[in-house]
Amino acid sequence: MATMHPYLNFDGKAEEAFNHYKSVFGGEFTFFARMGDAPESDKLSEAEKNRVMHVALPINEHTILMASDCVPSAGHVLNEGNNMYINLQAESREDADRLFNGLSAGGTIEMPMADMFWGDYFGSFKDRFGIQWMVNFTNRR
Structure with a gap:
């Protein structure tokens, strides 16, 4: 694998x-x-x-x-876009909040951390460097 x-x-x-x-x-x-x-x-x-x-x-x-x-000078051109997210699977709600708050500082919040209709605790944002992130905690009740 x-x-x-x-x-x-x-x-x-x-x-x-x-x-x-x-x-x-x-x-x-x-x-x-x-x-x-x-x-x-x-x-x-x-x-x-x-x-x-x-x-x-x-x-x-x-x-x-x-x-x-x-x-x-080698002809490389960076184009920030919306074609990639890094999805972080947190170990707890607290861990999700810590990751979300730390990484989103100075960035743009797309979706604040919240309980979602599919049952998970989720949020997304673009950090201050143009990288898009998703933070997810899967509630297992």
């Missing part, structure tokens, strides 16, 4: 975003490298050398959140 790890792309904000995500989820980066660490990075501007080539933050024993910054 394959394991799925969300991979995010940023336009120069990967480090800021992942420091924020680390403050919410805890833990430490298992990998962090800058574009300047790559072969032939001497062709990049100083600003691009400082961009994140790859960062990995374990969320739990099964999931690693990963990302990189795009490199404009």
